[in-house]
Amino acid sequence: MGRWLELTVESDIEAVEAVCEILARVAPGGTSVEPGFELVEDGLGARIDTNRPATIRAYVPALDRAAADHAVAIVSEALGHLQAFNLRPIGELRTTVVDEADWAEAWKEHFHVLRLGRRLVIKPSWERHQRGADDEVVIDLDPGMAFGTGLHPTTRLCLEALEARADRGPLGRALDVGCGSGILSIAAVKLGATRAVGVDIDPIAIEATLANARHNRAGKRVRAHEGSVPTDRGPFDLVLANLIAGLLVELAAPLAAELVPGGTLIASGIFIDREPEVRAALESAGLRITGRRHETDWVALEAIGPA
Amino acid sequence: MAKKIRIVLTLQLPAGKATPAPPVGTALGPHGINIVEFTKSYNEKTADKAGQVIPAQITVYEDRSFTFVLKTPPAADMLRKAAGIDKGSGTPKRETIGRVTRAQVRDIAAIKMADLSANDIEAAARMIEGTARSMGIEVEAAAKG
Numbered sequence: 251m252g253r254w255l256e257l258t259v260e261s262d263i264e265a266v267e268a269v270c271e272i273l274a275r276v277a278p279g280g281t282s283v284e285p286g287f288e289l290v291e292d293g294l295g296a297r298i299d300t301n302r303p304a305t306i307r308a309y310v311p312a313l314d315r316a317a318a319d320h321a322v323a324i325v326s327e328a329l330g331h332l333q334a335f336n337l338r339p340i341g342e343l344r345t346t347v348v349d350e351a352d353w354a355e356a357w358k359e360h361f362h363v364l365r366l367g368r369r370l371v372i373k374p375s376w377e378r379h380q381r382g383a384d385d386e387v388v389i390d391l392d393p394g395m396a397f398g399t400g401l402h403p404t405t406r407l408c409l410e411a412l413e414a415r416a417d418r419g420p421l422g423r424a425l426d427v428g429c430g431s432g433i434l435s436i437a438a439v440k441l442g443a444t445r446a447v448g449v450d451i452d453p454i455a456i457e458a459t460l461a462n463a464r465h466n467r468a469g470k471r472v473r474a475h476e477g478s479v480p481t482d483r484g485p486f487d488l489v490l491a492n493l494i495a496g497l498l499v500e501l502a503a504p505l506a507a508e509l510v511p512g513g514t515l516i517a518s519g520i521f522i523d524r525e526p527e528v529r530a531a532l533e534s535a536g537l538r539i540t541g542r543r544h545e546t547d548w549v550a551l552e553a554i555g556p557a
Numbered sequence: 558m559a560k561k562i563r564i565v566l567t568l569q570l571p572a573g574k575a576t577p578a579p580p581v582g583t584a585l586g587p588h589g590i591n592i593v594e595f596t597k598s599y600n601e602k603t604a605d606k607a608g609q610v611i612p613a614q615i616t617v618y619e620d621r622s623f624t625f626v627l628k629t630p631p632a633a634d635m636l637r638k639a640a641g642i643d644k645g646s647g648t649p650k651r652e653t654i655g656r657v658t659r660a661q662v663r664d665i666a667a668i669k670m671a672d673l674s675a676n677d678i679e680a681a682a683r684m685i686e687g688t689a690r691s692m693g694i695e696v697e698a699a700a701k702g
Contacts, residue, residue, distance in 0.1 A: 254579050263674050268688040270569055271633035274610070280570040282584040283612075285674065293561035296616065298674045309579035328691065335690040353582025353592050360589035360621060394594040398622030402560055405620070431622075 252350035253312040257325060260303045260341035265332060269306050269340060272328040276321035277308035292521040292547075294494055303341065312347050361399035366406060367413040370437065387413075387440045389433065390466050396458040397431030407543045407550035408492045408518040409437055414541075415488070415514055415552070416441035422487025425449070425508055427479055427501075432459030432472065434490045439463075439471040447483055448474035479504040489515045495524035502531035509555035518550035525549045560618040563588060569631055572603035572611040589621045602627060610634055612672070628672045632688045635665045640694050654693040662686050662696055 257277070261269045263285065270281045286302025289295070310321045326343055333340070363379050364372040371388045373379045379388065393399040412434065415421065421443035426435040429448030432455075438446045448459045456474045463472035475481075479501055489508050491498060498505075498517050505515060515537060520528050522544065529539060532553050541552030566584055568575075575581055575596040585592050595615070603611045612628040629635075637643060640655030666673075666681035675681035686696050 254583075256579070256583065264680070264684050265687065267632040267669075267673070267684055268691040270631055271688055271692060274569070274631075274633070277580075278571065279578060280568055280575070280580050280610070282580040283567040283569070284584075285565065285567070287565050289562060293619075296562045296565045298565070300674050300676065307580055307583070309583065332687070332691050335687045348579065348583060351582065351586065353577040353586050356582075356586055357589050357591055357621075393591050393621065395591075395598065395623055398618060398620035399589050399591065402618070402620035402622075404560075 254309040254348045254350065255312040255318045255322070256346045256348045257308050257310070257322065258344045258346070259306050259329065261306055262303055262339060263298075263300045265340050266304050266306060268332055268335070269329070272325055272332070273306060273308035275328070276324055277310050279309060281306055281308045292495075292523070309348070357393075357399060361393050364401055366401075367410045368417075370409055370413055372401065372433070387437065389436055389440065391431065391433060391436075391462060394431075394458065396452075396455055397433060397462075403545040403548045404492055404519040404550070405433060407545055407548060408434055408490060408516055411516045411518070411541065411543055411550050411552055412437055412490065413441060415516065420487075422510075422513075423447070424488040424490060425479075425481065425484065425486040427489065427491040427505065428455075428493050428497075429459045429474055430455050430492075432462040432474065434492060435459060435472045435474070436463055436466050436468050438488065438490065439468045440466070443488065444471070446472050447481065447486070448472065449477050449479070449481055450474070451476065451478055479508055481508060484508040485510040485513065487513050489513065490518075491515065492518040494519045495521050495528050498528045499531040502528075502535040502537075506532070506535040506537050506555055511555060512557045513555045515553045515555065516550060517553065518548070520549040520551065522547050522549050525551075560620060560622065563617045563619050563621075565614065565616050567612050567614045567628065569610050569612045570599065570603075572606035572609045573600050574607070575599045575603075585615070585617070585623075588617045588623075590617055590623045595623065595625065599625070614672075629669050632665060632669060632673075632685050633692060635668070636685070636689050636692060636694055639665065640689075642694070652693050653695045656695045656697055657689060659696060659698055662689065 285304040286299040287296045424438040424443040424446040426448040435446035435448045459474040536556045537553035543550045613625045615625040617623045639661045642655040
Protein backbone atom coordinates (compact mmCIF):
# COMPACT_ATOMS: atom_id res chain seq x y z
CA MET A 251 0.00 0.00 0.00
CA GLY A 252 1.18 3.48 -0.82
CA ARG A 253 1.50 6.44 1.47
CA TRP A 254 0.77 10.05 0.87
CA LEU A 255 2.03 13.18 2.53
CA GLU A 256 -0.89 15.50 3.12
CA LEU A 257 -0.04 19.20 2.95
CA THR A 258 -2.61 21.38 4.70
CA VAL A 259 -2.84 25.16 4.76
CA GLU A 260 -5.53 27.28 6.39
CA SER A 261 -6.04 30.35 4.32
CA ASP A 262 -8.12 33.45 4.16
CA ILE A 263 -10.58 33.27 1.26
CA GLU A 264 -8.56 36.01 -0.48
CA ALA A 265 -5.45 33.86 -0.69
CA VAL A 266 -7.12 30.57 -1.68
CA GLU A 267 -6.32 30.85 -5.38
CA ALA A 268 -2.70 31.71 -4.69
CA VAL A 269 -2.26 28.89 -2.16
CA CYS A 270 -3.85 26.40 -4.58
CA GLU A 271 -1.43 27.46 -7.28
CA ILE A 272 1.52 26.94 -4.93
CA LEU A 273 0.36 23.48 -3.85
CA ALA A 274 -0.37 22.49 -7.45
CA ARG A 275 3.31 23.09 -8.29
CA VAL A 276 4.21 19.95 -6.32
CA ALA A 277 0.90 18.05 -6.41
CA PRO A 278 -0.38 17.75 -9.98
CA GLY A 279 -3.17 15.42 -8.82
CA GLY A 280 -5.11 18.43 -7.59
CA THR A 281 -6.13 20.29 -4.45
CA SER A 282 -9.18 20.27 -2.24
CA VAL A 283 -10.65 23.44 -0.77
CA GLU A 284 -13.03 23.31 2.17
CA PRO A 285 -14.43 26.77 2.80
CA GLY A 286 -16.14 27.79 6.01
CA PHE A 287 -19.86 27.77 5.36
CA GLU A 288 -23.13 28.18 7.14
CA LEU A 289 -26.35 26.34 6.45
CA VAL A 290 -29.35 28.42 5.42
CA GLU A 291 -33.01 27.66 4.63
CA ASP A 292 -33.33 24.94 7.29
CA GLY A 293 -30.12 23.28 6.11
CA LEU A 294 -31.22 23.04 2.47
CA GLY A 295 -28.79 25.66 1.28
CA ALA A 296 -25.23 26.63 2.14
CA ARG A 297 -23.59 30.05 2.12
CA ILE A 298 -19.79 30.33 1.99
CA ASP A 299 -18.60 32.34 4.97
CA THR A 300 -15.90 34.66 3.64
CA ASN A 301 -14.84 35.66 7.14
CA ARG A 302 -13.73 32.17 8.02
CA PRO A 303 -10.57 30.59 6.66
CA ALA A 304 -10.69 27.82 4.08
CA THR A 305 -8.72 24.61 4.50
CA ILE A 306 -6.68 23.69 1.44
CA ARG A 307 -5.12 20.27 1.02
CA ALA A 308 -2.86 18.61 -1.52
CA TYR A 309 -0.99 15.31 -1.58
CA VAL A 310 2.42 14.12 -2.66
CA PRO A 311 3.62 10.49 -2.61
CA ALA A 312 5.39 9.94 0.73
CA LEU A 313 7.43 6.85 -0.13
CA ASP A 314 10.17 8.84 -1.80
CA ARG A 315 11.22 10.73 1.28
CA ALA A 316 13.67 13.05 -0.43
CA ALA A 317 11.13 14.09 -3.08
CA ALA A 318 8.47 14.68 -0.42
CA ASP A 319 10.87 16.83 1.65
CA HIS A 320 11.76 18.78 -1.45
CA ALA A 321 8.08 19.40 -2.19
CA VAL A 322 7.52 20.65 1.36
CA ALA A 323 10.49 22.99 1.04
CA ILE A 324 9.20 24.45 -2.24
CA VAL A 325 5.73 25.01 -0.79
CA SER A 326 7.05 26.52 2.47
CA GLU A 327 9.18 28.99 0.61
CA ALA A 328 6.43 30.03 -1.77
CA LEU A 329 3.94 30.42 1.09
CA GLY A 330 6.51 32.60 2.84
CA HIS A 331 6.62 34.91 -0.18
CA LEU A 332 2.87 35.06 -0.30
CA GLN A 333 2.69 36.94 2.99
CA ALA A 334 4.47 39.81 1.28
CA PHE A 335 1.95 40.11 -1.54
CA ASN A 336 -0.76 41.96 0.26
CA LEU A 337 -2.96 38.92 0.80
CA ARG A 338 -4.52 38.50 4.17
CA PRO A 339 -2.95 36.01 6.58
CA ILE A 340 -2.56 32.34 5.92
CA GLY A 341 -1.74 29.72 8.52
CA GLU A 342 1.28 27.48 8.86
CA LEU A 343 1.87 24.61 6.47
CA ARG A 344 1.04 21.35 8.24
CA THR A 345 1.99 17.88 7.04
CA THR A 346 0.50 14.48 7.91
CA VAL A 347 1.20 11.03 6.52
CA VAL A 348 -1.93 9.37 5.10
CA ASP A 349 -2.03 5.65 4.35
CA GLU A 350 -3.41 4.64 0.99
CA ALA A 351 -6.92 3.21 1.26
CA ASP A 352 -9.22 1.58 -1.23
CA TRP A 353 -11.10 4.80 -1.80
CA ALA A 354 -12.91 3.39 -4.82
CA GLU A 355 -14.60 0.71 -2.70
CA ALA A 356 -14.51 1.90 0.93
CA TRP A 357 -17.73 3.93 0.68
CA LYS A 358 -19.72 0.73 0.14
CA GLU A 359 -19.36 0.04 3.84
CA HIS A 360 -21.85 2.84 4.39
CA PHE A 361 -24.62 1.08 2.53
CA HIS A 362 -26.28 -2.22 3.29
CA VAL A 363 -29.67 -3.82 2.79
CA LEU A 364 -32.29 -1.45 4.21
CA ARG A 365 -35.65 -2.58 5.53
CA LEU A 366 -38.51 -0.13 5.62
CA GLY A 367 -42.05 -0.33 6.85
CA ARG A 368 -43.45 -3.85 6.82
CA ARG A 369 -42.27 -5.25 3.49
CA LEU A 370 -40.00 -2.83 1.63
CA VAL A 371 -36.36 -3.80 1.13
CA ILE A 372 -33.78 -1.61 -0.58
CA LYS A 373 -30.71 -3.46 -1.64
CA PRO A 374 -27.40 -2.49 -3.33
CA SER A 375 -26.16 -4.77 -6.14
CA TRP A 376 -23.13 -6.00 -4.17
CA GLU A 377 -25.13 -7.40 -1.26
CA ARG A 378 -27.01 -10.65 -1.17
CA HIS A 379 -30.51 -10.75 0.14
CA GLN A 380 -32.51 -13.81 1.06
CA ARG A 381 -36.09 -13.11 0.10
CA GLY A 382 -38.35 -13.15 3.17
CA ALA A 383 -42.16 -13.00 3.14
CA ASP A 384 -44.05 -13.55 -0.12
CA ASP A 385 -45.29 -10.01 -0.33
CA GLU A 386 -41.84 -8.52 0.24
CA VAL A 387 -40.95 -5.78 -2.22
CA VAL A 388 -37.26 -5.61 -3.10
CA ILE A 389 -35.86 -2.54 -4.83
CA ASP A 390 -32.37 -2.81 -6.30
CA LEU A 391 -30.68 0.54 -6.05
CA ASP A 392 -27.01 1.43 -6.16
CA PRO A 393 -26.08 4.72 -4.58
CA GLY A 394 -24.82 7.34 -6.97
CA MET A 395 -25.35 11.03 -7.34
CA ALA A 396 -29.14 11.22 -7.04
CA PHE A 397 -29.46 8.50 -4.43
CA GLY A 398 -27.07 8.46 -1.50
CA THR A 399 -25.69 5.69 0.67
CA GLY A 400 -27.94 6.76 3.51
CA LEU A 401 -31.68 7.04 3.00
CA HIS A 402 -32.87 10.52 3.89
CA PRO A 403 -35.66 10.65 6.53
CA THR A 404 -37.96 12.42 4.05
CA THR A 405 -37.67 9.54 1.55
CA ARG A 406 -38.11 6.95 4.27
CA LEU A 407 -41.27 8.68 5.51
CA CYS A 408 -42.63 8.84 1.99
CA LEU A 409 -41.94 5.14 1.36
CA GLU A 410 -43.62 4.15 4.62
CA ALA A 411 -46.68 6.26 3.82
CA LEU A 412 -46.76 4.76 0.33
CA GLU A 413 -46.63 1.21 1.68
CA ALA A 414 -49.39 1.95 4.18
CA ARG A 415 -51.52 3.45 1.40
CA ALA A 416 -50.93 0.36 -0.79
CA ASP A 417 -52.09 -1.85 2.10
CA ARG A 418 -55.42 -0.03 2.11
CA GLY A 419 -56.24 -0.51 -1.58
CA PRO A 420 -55.01 -0.35 -5.20
CA LEU A 421 -52.71 2.59 -5.93
CA GLY A 422 -53.83 3.16 -9.52
CA ARG A 423 -51.79 5.67 -11.55
CA ALA A 424 -49.12 7.53 -9.62
CA LEU A 425 -47.30 10.83 -10.19
CA ASP A 426 -43.90 11.33 -8.54
CA VAL A 427 -43.01 15.02 -8.38
CA GLY A 428 -39.26 15.59 -7.93
CA CYS A 429 -38.49 11.95 -8.75
CA GLY A 430 -34.70 12.11 -8.13
CA SER A 431 -33.35 8.56 -8.26
CA GLY A 432 -36.81 7.21 -9.08
CA ILE A 433 -37.01 5.26 -5.83
CA LEU A 434 -40.59 6.35 -5.12
CA SER A 435 -41.82 5.64 -8.65
CA ILE A 436 -40.25 2.18 -8.59
CA ALA A 437 -41.64 1.45 -5.13
CA ALA A 438 -45.08 2.61 -6.28
CA VAL A 439 -45.26 0.21 -9.24
CA LYS A 440 -43.76 -2.61 -7.18
CA LEU A 441 -46.48 -1.98 -4.60
CA GLY A 442 -49.12 -2.26 -7.28
CA ALA A 443 -49.47 1.06 -9.06
CA THR A 444 -50.46 0.45 -12.68
CA ARG A 445 -48.09 3.16 -13.83
CA ALA A 446 -45.84 5.82 -12.32
CA VAL A 447 -44.90 9.08 -13.99
CA GLY A 448 -41.87 10.84 -12.55
CA VAL A 449 -41.15 14.50 -13.19
CA ASP A 450 -38.08 16.43 -12.12
CA ILE A 451 -36.51 19.70 -13.19
CA ASP A 452 -33.06 18.03 -13.14
CA PRO A 453 -32.23 16.04 -16.31
CA ILE A 454 -29.82 13.83 -14.28
CA ALA A 455 -32.81 12.72 -12.21
CA ILE A 456 -34.75 11.70 -15.34
CA GLU A 457 -31.85 9.56 -16.54
CA ALA A 458 -31.39 8.06 -13.06
CA THR A 459 -35.10 7.28 -12.71
CA LEU A 460 -35.32 5.55 -16.10
CA ALA A 461 -32.08 3.58 -15.56
CA ASN A 462 -33.11 2.47 -12.07
CA ALA A 463 -36.59 1.52 -13.29
CA ARG A 464 -35.14 -0.65 -16.07
CA HIS A 465 -32.72 -2.21 -13.60
CA ASN A 466 -35.70 -3.13 -11.42
CA ARG A 467 -37.64 -4.54 -14.40
CA ALA A 468 -40.14 -1.72 -13.96
CA GLY A 469 -39.13 0.13 -17.12
CA LYS A 470 -42.46 -0.45 -18.83
CA ARG A 471 -44.51 0.99 -16.02
CA VAL A 472 -42.29 3.92 -15.04
CA ARG A 473 -42.06 7.02 -17.23
CA ALA A 474 -40.05 10.13 -16.44
CA HIS A 475 -40.11 13.59 -17.94
CA GLU A 476 -38.19 16.78 -17.30
CA GLY A 477 -40.51 19.34 -15.74
CA SER A 478 -42.88 19.95 -12.88
CA VAL A 479 -46.57 20.34 -12.15
CA PRO A 480 -48.93 20.94 -13.90
CA THR A 481 -48.03 17.91 -16.03
CA ASP A 482 -50.99 17.61 -18.46
CA ARG A 483 -50.60 13.85 -18.01
CA GLY A 484 -53.15 13.54 -15.20
CA PRO A 485 -55.34 13.00 -13.42
CA PHE A 486 -53.62 10.59 -11.04
CA ASP A 487 -54.97 8.42 -8.27
CA LEU A 488 -51.86 9.09 -6.23
CA VAL A 489 -49.44 12.01 -6.14
CA LEU A 490 -46.10 11.67 -4.35
CA ALA A 491 -44.37 14.96 -3.62
CA ASN A 492 -41.12 14.52 -1.72
CA LEU A 493 -40.12 18.17 -2.03
CA ILE A 494 -39.47 20.94 0.49
CA ALA A 495 -41.91 22.99 2.54
CA GLY A 496 -41.58 26.12 0.41
CA LEU A 497 -42.30 24.25 -2.82
CA LEU A 498 -45.21 22.34 -1.31
CA VAL A 499 -46.78 25.65 -0.30
CA GLU A 500 -46.15 27.14 -3.72
CA LEU A 501 -47.36 24.07 -5.62
CA ALA A 502 -50.26 23.04 -3.35
CA ALA A 503 -52.93 24.03 -5.90
CA PRO A 504 -51.28 22.44 -8.98
CA LEU A 505 -50.53 19.29 -6.97
CA ALA A 506 -54.17 19.05 -5.89
CA ALA A 507 -55.23 19.63 -9.50
CA GLU A 508 -53.32 16.49 -10.60
CA LEU A 509 -55.56 14.29 -8.42
CA VAL A 510 -58.67 12.39 -9.44
CA PRO A 511 -61.61 13.17 -7.11
CA GLY A 512 -60.79 11.61 -3.75
CA GLY A 513 -57.20 10.81 -4.83
CA THR A 514 -54.30 10.69 -2.36
CA LEU A 515 -51.43 13.13 -1.99
CA ILE A 516 -48.36 12.11 0.01
CA ALA A 517 -46.31 15.22 0.73
CA SER A 518 -42.91 14.84 2.33
CA GLY A 519 -39.79 16.92 2.92
CA ILE A 520 -41.52 19.19 5.39
CA PHE A 521 -39.20 20.68 7.98
CA ILE A 522 -41.10 20.39 11.25
CA ASP A 523 -41.20 24.15 11.96
CA ARG A 524 -42.93 24.74 8.64
CA GLU A 525 -45.60 22.08 9.01
CA PRO A 526 -48.40 24.56 9.88
CA GLU A 527 -47.70 26.56 6.71
CA VAL A 528 -47.84 23.45 4.53
CA ARG A 529 -51.02 22.22 6.21
CA ALA A 530 -52.67 25.58 5.61
CA ALA A 531 -51.63 25.60 1.94
CA LEU A 532 -52.86 22.05 1.31
CA GLU A 533 -56.16 22.79 3.02
CA SER A 534 -56.72 25.95 1.06
CA ALA A 535 -56.09 23.91 -2.11
CA GLY A 536 -59.13 21.86 -1.10
CA LEU A 537 -57.25 18.87 0.35
CA ARG A 538 -58.19 17.16 3.60
CA ILE A 539 -55.24 16.01 5.71
CA THR A 540 -55.74 12.43 6.83
CA GLY A 541 -52.35 11.27 8.06
CA ARG A 542 -49.05 12.44 9.48
CA ARG A 543 -45.69 10.75 10.05
CA HIS A 544 -42.53 12.22 11.44
CA GLU A 545 -38.90 11.36 11.97
CA THR A 546 -36.31 13.65 13.57
CA ASP A 547 -36.99 17.14 12.14
CA TRP A 548 -39.05 15.95 9.19
CA VAL A 549 -42.75 15.47 8.60
CA ALA A 550 -44.77 13.75 5.87
CA LEU A 551 -48.48 14.47 5.40
CA GLU A 552 -51.12 12.42 3.66
CA ALA A 553 -54.12 14.23 2.22
CA ILE A 554 -57.20 13.38 0.21
CA GLY A 555 -58.44 15.43 -2.71
CA PRO A 556 -61.98 16.79 -2.90
CA ALA A 557 -64.55 14.16 -3.92
CA MET B 558 -36.24 16.33 -2.91
CA ALA B 559 -35.57 17.97 0.40
CA LYS B 560 -32.08 17.12 1.47
CA LYS B 561 -29.98 18.64 4.18
CA ILE B 562 -26.47 19.62 3.24
CA ARG B 563 -23.59 17.91 5.00
CA ILE B 564 -20.64 19.71 3.44
CA VAL B 565 -19.62 21.90 0.53
CA LEU B 566 -16.13 21.60 -0.89
CA THR B 567 -14.21 22.27 -4.07
CA LEU B 568 -11.76 19.96 -5.81
CA GLN B 569 -9.37 21.41 -8.36
CA LEU B 570 -8.59 18.47 -10.60
CA PRO B 571 -6.98 17.71 -13.94
CA ALA B 572 -9.84 17.68 -16.47
CA GLY B 573 -10.79 14.22 -17.67
CA LYS B 574 -8.24 12.55 -15.41
CA ALA B 575 -9.70 12.44 -11.90
CA THR B 576 -9.03 9.20 -9.97
CA PRO B 577 -10.10 7.99 -6.52
CA ALA B 578 -6.55 8.76 -5.27
CA PRO B 579 -6.01 11.88 -3.14
CA PRO B 580 -7.27 14.53 -3.10
CA VAL B 581 -10.54 12.94 -4.29
CA GLY B 582 -10.47 9.88 -2.01
CA THR B 583 -9.32 11.76 1.06
CA ALA B 584 -11.81 14.60 0.56
CA LEU B 585 -14.88 12.53 -0.29
CA GLY B 586 -14.12 9.19 1.41
CA PRO B 587 -14.99 10.36 4.93
CA HIS B 588 -18.42 11.44 3.68
CA GLY B 589 -19.25 7.98 2.37
CA ILE B 590 -20.28 8.95 -1.14
CA ASN B 591 -19.81 6.85 -4.26
CA ILE B 592 -16.40 8.14 -5.32
CA VAL B 593 -16.25 6.28 -8.61
CA GLU B 594 -19.57 7.80 -9.61
CA PHE B 595 -18.02 11.19 -8.99
CA THR B 596 -14.78 10.60 -10.91
CA LYS B 597 -16.64 9.02 -13.82
CA SER B 598 -19.10 11.86 -14.08
CA TYR B 599 -16.40 14.52 -13.60
CA ASN B 600 -14.21 12.95 -16.28
CA GLU B 601 -17.10 12.74 -18.74
CA LYS B 602 -18.03 16.36 -18.21
CA THR B 603 -14.47 17.62 -18.52
CA ALA B 604 -13.16 15.26 -21.23
CA ASP B 605 -13.10 18.07 -23.79
CA LYS B 606 -10.95 20.24 -21.53
CA ALA B 607 -7.98 17.86 -21.16
CA GLY B 608 -4.81 19.60 -20.08
CA GLN B 609 -6.68 22.18 -17.99
CA VAL B 610 -7.49 22.20 -14.30
CA ILE B 611 -11.25 22.42 -13.81
CA PRO B 612 -12.59 22.91 -10.28
CA ALA B 613 -15.71 21.03 -9.22
CA GLN B 614 -17.78 22.38 -6.36
CA ILE B 615 -19.36 19.42 -4.64
CA THR B 616 -22.34 19.46 -2.31
CA VAL B 617 -22.69 16.33 -0.17
CA TYR B 618 -26.10 15.80 1.43
CA GLU B 619 -27.00 14.12 4.68
CA ASP B 620 -28.14 11.00 2.86
CA ARG B 621 -24.66 10.80 1.31
CA SER B 622 -25.90 11.64 -2.14
CA PHE B 623 -24.18 14.52 -3.88
CA THR B 624 -24.23 16.98 -6.73
CA PHE B 625 -21.44 18.96 -8.28
CA VAL B 626 -21.02 21.92 -10.59
CA LEU B 627 -17.96 22.81 -12.62
CA LYS B 628 -16.35 26.16 -11.95
CA THR B 629 -14.13 28.52 -13.91
CA PRO B 630 -10.46 27.46 -14.26
CA PRO B 631 -8.12 28.52 -11.42
CA ALA B 632 -6.88 32.09 -11.50
CA ALA B 633 -3.34 30.77 -11.94
CA ASP B 634 -4.24 29.06 -15.22
CA MET B 635 -5.94 32.16 -16.56
CA LEU B 636 -2.96 34.30 -15.53
CA ARG B 637 -0.52 31.94 -17.21
CA LYS B 638 -2.56 32.15 -20.38
CA ALA B 639 -2.76 35.94 -20.20
CA ALA B 640 0.99 36.22 -19.60
CA GLY B 641 1.84 33.57 -22.19
CA ILE B 642 3.88 31.38 -19.84
CA ASP B 643 3.53 27.76 -18.69
CA LYS B 644 4.53 27.81 -15.05
CA GLY B 645 5.02 29.99 -12.02
CA SER B 646 8.35 31.21 -10.64
CA GLY B 647 10.00 29.44 -7.73
CA THR B 648 11.39 32.73 -6.48
CA PRO B 649 8.78 35.34 -7.28
CA LYS B 650 10.46 38.06 -5.22
CA ARG B 651 13.61 37.91 -7.30
CA GLU B 652 12.44 36.65 -10.63
CA THR B 653 9.71 37.99 -12.91
CA ILE B 654 8.60 35.45 -15.44
CA GLY B 655 5.81 37.29 -17.15
CA ARG B 656 3.60 40.34 -17.19
CA VAL B 657 -0.10 41.03 -17.27
CA THR B 658 -1.90 44.34 -17.40
CA ARG B 659 -4.27 45.62 -14.76
CA ALA B 660 -7.00 45.40 -17.39
CA GLN B 661 -6.26 41.69 -17.85
CA VAL B 662 -6.41 41.21 -14.09
CA ARG B 663 -9.80 42.90 -14.03
CA ASP B 664 -11.04 40.75 -16.91
CA ILE B 665 -10.03 37.59 -15.04
CA ALA B 666 -11.56 38.95 -11.84
CA ALA B 667 -14.84 39.59 -13.68
CA ILE B 668 -14.94 36.04 -15.06
CA LYS B 669 -14.09 34.51 -11.69
CA MET B 670 -16.15 36.90 -9.59
CA ALA B 671 -18.94 34.44 -8.79
CA ASP B 672 -16.58 31.58 -7.95
CA LEU B 673 -14.24 33.55 -5.72
CA SER B 674 -16.68 34.38 -2.94
CA ALA B 675 -15.47 37.95 -3.35
CA ASN B 676 -17.66 40.78 -2.15
CA ASP B 677 -16.92 43.06 -5.08
CA ILE B 678 -14.81 43.32 -8.21
CA GLU B 679 -12.09 45.21 -6.31
CA ALA B 680 -11.70 42.34 -3.83
CA ALA B 681 -11.69 39.82 -6.67
CA ALA B 682 -9.04 41.82 -8.54
CA ARG B 683 -6.93 41.97 -5.37
CA MET B 684 -7.06 38.15 -5.09
CA ILE B 685 -6.05 37.74 -8.74
CA GLU B 686 -3.27 40.28 -8.39
CA GLY B 687 -1.92 38.57 -5.28
CA THR B 688 -1.96 35.24 -7.08
CA ALA B 689 -0.13 36.79 -10.05
CA ARG B 690 2.61 38.27 -7.89
CA SER B 691 2.99 35.04 -5.98
CA MET B 692 3.62 33.32 -9.30
CA GLY B 693 6.24 35.87 -10.33
CA ILE B 694 3.91 37.60 -12.77
CA GLU B 695 4.18 41.35 -12.65
CA VAL B 696 1.04 43.43 -12.90
CA GLU B 697 1.54 46.61 -14.87
CA ALA B 698 -0.70 49.62 -15.14
CA ALA B 699 -1.13 49.75 -18.91
CA ALA B 700 -0.78 47.44 -21.87
CA LYS B 701 2.53 47.53 -23.65
CA GLY B 702 2.40 48.70 -27.27
